[in-house]
Amino acid sequence: MFGEKAIELIRELHRASDGQLPAFNEDGIRQVLEEMKALYEQNQADVNEAKSGHSELISTIKFRHCSLLRNRRCIVAYLYDRLLRIRALRWEYGSVLPNAVRFHMSAEEMEWFNQYKKSLATYMRSIGGGEGLDLTQDIKPPKSLYIEVRCLKDYGEFEIDDGTIILLKKNSQHFLPRWKCEQLIRQGILEHVLS
């Protein structure tokens, strides 16, 4: 049945829950494009035939055209949904993506990601006319100025403002200003301790 491969692509994304990015299905895309090429060529041939009198082919042509449109729609949906997931990664992980994720991205998606990063950075720097504002911080409303965090992995030295350095060793606990910890909490180095 036409469009089967295309629907497979969609299903694959649907199965990957929670915004996870599965590996780029280059094979799948290629197969759909091939199917489209085949359909198109068949249609080309039939159109010529129909023009010379075989009007019973018109429904077949129409049918193939619908399949072509459907295939295209699936492909574009697949690509677009992946872009949305990749965009979410910028907001969650920061500008450096973890390796596991990068392996699942195609070269073009990487390019899109880099462009997006740049656009976003330019925009954020332009806010307010001064130094700009980092919109990837302050994701949650601030409850308190300082929070207690626990170090989950050995990280080494970490500099907070005015030059003071903190040594982050596994299982040490620290009471620090909230905004300094946000980045490390998102990276999984620190864990917010609620007691």
Next chain:
Amino acid sequence: MFLSDFRKEFYEVVLNQRVLLLVASDVDALCACKILQALFQCDHVQYTLVPVSGWQELETAFLEHKDQFQYFVLINCGANIDLLEVLQPEEDIIFFVCDTHRPINIVNVYNETQIKLLVKQDNDLEIPAYDDIFRDEEDSGNESDESEPSGKRQRFEEEVVERTMKRRQRREWEARRQEILFDYEQYEYHGTSCAMMMFELAWIMSKDLNDMLWWAIVGLTDQWVQDKITQMKYVTDIGALQRHVSRHNHRNGDEENSLSIDCMRIAFEYDLCLALYQHWSLYESLCNTCYTSASLKLWSVQGQKKLQEFFADMGLPLKQVKQKFHSMDISLKENLREMIEESANKFGMKDLRVQTFSIHFGFKNKFLASDVVYAASSLMENTEKDESGTDNFIKALDSLSRSNLDKLHQGLELAKKQLCAIQRTVASCICTNLVISQGPFLYCYLMEGTPDVKLFSRPISLCLLSKYLLRSFIYSTKNKRCKLLPMVMAAPLDIEQGTVIMVGIPPQTESSDKKNFFGRAFEKAAENTNSRTLHNYFDMSIIELKMEDRSKFLDALISLLS
């Protein structure tokens, strides 16, 4: 130096600074730490918390952080050695030491600038006078500078006499100093709980909360469970805490707006000292609590029979008693305490009830202070998974918060296993006569391959085992002299490295003052025999020893103490 005004001389000093907290690995330290953390969080004092389990970790942590912090707070460690000598800090670094270990090292007592002791000056401190220990080195150098030609010979003779007098005085002074120091440092013991000291700090700042009071109670109870303080001190401290409990938890009977059931309340209890009994079955608890199992001699057949008689005497059917405590018939649970006390008296157990406190929040959650102590310390010394010491420390610290009930329950289960393991080991040691008298002390060695021996490679568990074993031994032996002896116990620590862990505990008598001389004795014995020992634990009476050196070490110890 001792601080008299904790608020002005400690808290307000660190208020706008960053502080490093070095916390020892026992429940009292954890509780003190929780209280201090709560205070610091309230006032936005930035701190870093590093758990330390011995002198090596303390030193390492200090070296790693000494460039970033100026103020260090040591909780339940550091008082009994010369900190400045060991750590060699820069001159501007200040240590605040809140520690129960006694005697406090004499240098720590008299240093005015860098060592600040957050310690209650109990009247049993007996600090030697300054002049007996320290002496200005004024008249050692200027012996022969003057050269007066006239009357030289006369002067010379006088000088010689003077000099010899001074030298003799000096020698006498030094001898006396040695003696004083020896007496002072001979016996190790423990002072007022750190958690209680921190609570007092919170109280004088009017920042004390019910939660902090509970932690102070748990800290004190830890000292009692580990047999670190005398009965009298325990009762006195309970009295002091009772006043705070009344103040925080006082509710008029006829007040309309009583507290919601979810709020936390602390209540005074004169409850049974049966370990974990409300979270276990009465039967199991009786079998696994040292006091009852030793008194009834449960390792023997007659002991088991006596146990049945005990229950029969109280009219409690075995089926009921072996059920989970919560499922026991309510009619049986009424007046349970008085009933058990009465029967226990008949069976020679006069001290089955003890003054303590319990905490309530919500409908299901009620815990005695001792429950929390057992849970937290078993979490801290958990050998089940291969987790590092600091992982366990964090778990134990978390279990003290009311929002981490799952960890507390996990601790309770672990504690039950641990208590059962202790009882089994005690029973087997008694039955196989593993406890032998070496003359001045009793000795017991757990061989590798003994079941649960891994559990006893940890200091607190091993100490608990030794205390239980000693108590049971006292009940089991007929030898009157042996009943008054202290005990040394050893267990394998690391098979690969060939080390054992050894603890020494004082004799158990009615009027014991809990003072322990094994710390110094171990040091001396190791010195005399060149044994390879590691005095890493904050308690001097717990050491690590190479397996091969065991016998010569013991021989030295025996001759030292005879």
Next chain:
Amino acid sequence: MAEEQEGSDAGSEEVLLTPAQLIRSLEQAWMNEKFAPELLESKSEVVECVVEQLEHMEENLKRAKGGDLKVSIHRMEVERIRYVLSSYLRCRLRKIEKFFPHVLEKEKTRAEGDPSILSPEEFAFAKEYMANTETHFRNVALKHMPPNLQKVDLLKAVTKPNLDSFVFLRVKERQENILVEPETDEQREYVIDLDEDSQHLIRYKTIAPLVASGAVQLI
């Protein structure tokens, strides 16, 4: 609130707002943006003034001596305002990314005097986003497709904001004779009056112009 700042200027040259009023208008813009289904008018001056205000407050805080309770409270205030501002701008960015073809189209077909829904920087961002995405589609798939299928109309492909979604609002200025369109065939259009301080649940499309004019506040 930031009323006790000594010597703080209003910031903007045209409109003289006290800091308190400035923050209030930021919060109103934020709530409107959060609850409106479409991208609303761009409030660049408010954003600029708030950023300036924040810088001013930060400087004051740096000069103040630590440990004072007031310092903690003011710092908390700075954090809160920064959060509201970030949230507001993030909300707008998300809508721009979500409806990018429509947003750009609306901007392109905007009449001369109408206010812009995009700030110049947002406009640049939106254009880059669109170009980036189009390039991506083209390079990965479209250029390998049959010639008559290589052009995708993004206006049709990307969802439009649902202007029929319902929103809660509070009326700030009394409105009369608002025409409510019927939802089903059985109903007919009717007219309602909106009294001051009353709260309503109504379709966004009906009151969209009132949001823009500030006559109602979305909640």
